[in-house]
Amino acid sequence: MGKELFYYFVYPGFLFIAITGGILSWYDRKITAWLQFRKGPPFLQPFYDFLKLLLVKETILPAKGSKMTFLLAPVLSVTGAMLAGILIMVPATGIDTGFTGDIIVIFYLLTIPSLTYIIGALASGNPLAAVGASREMKLIISYELTFLLAVAAVIMKAGLSISMLDIIALQQDGAFIGSISGILLFVVIILTMQAKLGMVPFDMAEAETEITHGSFIEYSGSAYALIKLTKYIMLFILPVFLCILLLGGFRLDGIHILWSVLKVLGIVLLLTIIRNTNPRVKIAQAMRFFFIWMNLIAIIAIVLILFGF
Amino acid sequence: MGFKEFCFKKSLWLFHFGGASCNNCDIEILACLTPRFDVERFGMQLVGSIRHADVLLVNGSINQKDKVRLLELYRQAPKPILVVAIGACGCTGGIFAESNVFAGPVDKIIPVDAYVPGCPPKPEAIIAGIVKLLNKKPAKQKTA
Numbered sequence: 001m002g003k004e005l006f007y008y009f010v011y012p013g014f015l016f017i018a019i020t021g022g023i024l025s026w027y028d029r030k031i032t033a034w035l036q037f038r039k040g041p042p043f044l045q046p047f048y049d050f051l052k053l054l055l056v057k058e059t060i061l062p063a064k065g066s067k068m069t070f071l072l073a074p075v076l077s078v079t080g081a082m083l084a085g086i087l088i089m090v091p092a093t094g095i096d097t098g099f100t101g102d103i104i105v106i107f108y109l110l111t112i113p114s115l116t117y118i119i120g121a122l123a124s125g126n127p128l129a130a131v132g133a134s135r136e137m138k139l140i141i142s143y144e145l146t147f148l149l150a151v152a153a154v155i156m157k158a159g160l161s162i163s164m165l166d167i168i169a170l171q172q173d174g175a176f177i178g179s180i181s182g183i184l185l186f187v188v189i190i191l192t193m194q195a196k197l198g199m200v201p202f203d204m205a206e207a208e209t210e211i212t213h214g215s216f217i218e219y220s221g222s223a224y225a226l227i228k229l230t231k232y233i234m235l236f237i238l239p240v241f242l243c244i245l246l247l248g249g250f251r252l253d254g255i256h257i258l259w260s261v262l263k264v265l266g267i268v269l270l271l272t273i274i275r276n277t278n279p280r281v282k283i284a285q286a287m288r289f290f291f292i293w294m295n296l297i298a299i300i301a302i303v304l305i306l307f308g309f
Numbered sequence: 310m311g312f313k314e315f316c317f318k319k320s321l322w323l324f325h326f327g328g329a330s331c332n333n334c335d336i337e338i339l340a341c342l343t344p345r346f347d348v349e350r351f352g353m354q355l356v357g358s359i360r361h362a363d364v365l366l367v368n369g370s371i372n373q374k375d376k377v378r379l380l381e382l383y384r385q386a387p388k389p390i391l392v393v394a395i396g397a398c399g400c401t402g403g404i405f406a407e408s409n410v411f412a413g414p415v416d417k418i419i420p421v422d423a424y425v426p427g428c429p430p431k432p433e434a435i436i437a438g439i440v441k442l443l444n445k446k447p448a449k450q451k452t453a
Contacts, residue, residue: 029349038347045352048319052363056317058387060360212357220360220387 012089012252014082021232022046024268028235031272046232050225059221065125073120074219074226080112081233088237091164092250100163106241107151110196113230114140117205117215124218132214135283136205142290143195143202149298150188154245156305157181168249175248181304186246188298190270193238195286197231200275204283239267317363317389318443320352324362326382329405330369333429334396338366340432348436364391367415370398370405376412383419391442392421395435397428 007013025046033040061067087106090097114136121133157176158167176182195202206214219227243250243263250260281289327335341348342355356362359382371379383390394415397403402414415421422445425438 033347033349037344039350040347041349041352042319045320048316048352051313051316052320055313056389057363058389060385060387208357213361216361217358218360224361 007090007095008086012093012095013086017082017085017089017233017236018229021229021234021236022050024235024239024264025232027265028268028272031269032276035273035276046228050228050232053220053225053228054222057221057224059223060218062124062126062218065218066123069123070120070218071223073116073123074223074230077113077116077120077230078226078233080109080116081230081237084109084112085233085237088164088241088244091168092240092244093252096165100166102164103151103155103162103167106164107148110238110241111140111144113234114196117227120219121215121217126218128211129215129217131211132205132207132217136215138283138287139195139202139205142287143192143294146188146290146294146298147192147196149295149302150185150192151245153181153185153298153302153305156302164244168244171248175246177246177248180309181301182246184297184301184304186242188294188301189242189245190267190274191294192290193242194271194274195290196238197234197271199271201278201281202286204280204286207280235268236264239264239271242267321363321391321439322354322356322361323348323364323366324356324359324382324386325366326368326379328367328369328371328375328379328398330396330398334368334399337429337432337435338368338395341435346432346436348439351439353439359386362386362390364393366393366395367421368395368399370402370408371412371415371418372405372408372410373412376418379415379418391423392419393423393425393438393442394421395425395438396430397426400424400426403428 009015023043023046026041026043029045030040062070084106087102087109091102118133118136118140121129121136154167154176155162158170161167161170177186194200198206204214206216211217216224216227240250243260247263250263251257252260325335325338340346353364359365365382365386367379369375383392392415394400398405399415402411405411406414412418423438423442425435427434430438
């Protein structure tokens with residue numbers, strides 16, 4: 001019992017994921033600053049931001065809106081992200097829970113943060129938040145099918161195995177990315193992750209310059225701190241998920257620590273560079289991009305897998 | 310200095326309110342955020358919503374229409390919030406002080422924590438003002 005609780009809450013569970021996510025958030029901001037020839041924030045900046053919002057600031061509830069739903073939405077988003085994170089990290093660190101089919105559960109749990117952003121934004125009763133929520137909804141509709149196709153392609157590549165441990169074990173003598181279909185899937189999943197994280201080419205749901213943080217406009221104080229925490233968690237677990245799907249796992253023992261850290265840092269570096277060198281697209285352009293081009297690439301990858309490439 | 314106050318001072322998020330400004334102070338505030346001066350070194354960030362703000366930067370002369378909006382913004386901001394009046398117009402009224410639509414300098418409308426005079430103040434002056442604000446003994450803030 002005590003060992004399981006340690007797995008879930010300390011390592012490799014909640015505490016580890018949250019702290020690593022905070023450090024990755026600093027890394028993202030520092031790389032952004034370097035790309036713009038600035039110096040960037042200090043190392044502990046994400047933790048200062050989180051603690052300030054959690055401990056110091058006042059939480060304001062909307063006068064015309066559902067207060068209970070407004071406050072529950074961030075709690076649910078942290079819960080969903082945390083559950084997905086634990087289900088990803090436990091097989092990644094080689095702990096066998098005997099749970100087959102966890103990849104499907106993870107796929108659904110990764111949608112919960114976006115869904116709760118929509119619920120919270122609509123509960124706040126702010127018109128700009130409603131615009132943000134409707135954009136987020138359209139974005140989910142466009143990228144979820146692509147993400148599902150990519151995950152299905154990886155499952156097919158692993159010989160129809162739906163267990164994360166099997167997928168990791170199959171890649172020990174050659175990661176999936178070392179084939180044509182693997183490279184195509186990598187491109188698709190990186191761009192889907194960009195949309196899932198709400199980073200710049202697809203950040204129309206929280207566009208600062210047009211709808212002033214959109215879905216999160218009414219959040220303040222500890223409720224906003226929980227949303228920040230969700231963002232930190234997602235910034236860590238999605239790269240780890242990609243590592244497991246295509247790059248041969250995320251092992252944290254011996255020399256493998258170095259490779260795992262380099263893999264995650266490389267993926268986040270790629271995401272940050274895409275975020276800093278692209279303008280925000282319109283929602284219709286994003287939908288066309290995912291529905292036509294990304295789905296096409298994912299289907300080509302599936303066909304290639306059927307022919308054994 | 311307590312732990313809470315330390316975290317607060319390490320991560321100040323700025324919200325920018327421009328009154329009936331000539332745009333010069335606005336541009337100098339933006340210059341603070343650009344690579345040459347880069348206030349993100351101190352953890353400061355420009356945010357788009359007053360709900361996330363810790364510092365309310367007010368510049369430009371405040372006329373009758375701006376007064377209503379400034380009061381509304383101050384009322385909606387989560388406490389504690391610091392107010393900085395930037396430029397001659399924000400501090401005293403400047404050349405607009407005797408205009409018939411002028412509604413008084415910022416400190417007649419909401420409590421102000423720091424003044425940065427100048428027409429417009431240089432980015433160095435704005436950063437110096439913020440450093441003085443950070444070193445100031447915190448006054449007890451009333452939750453309005």
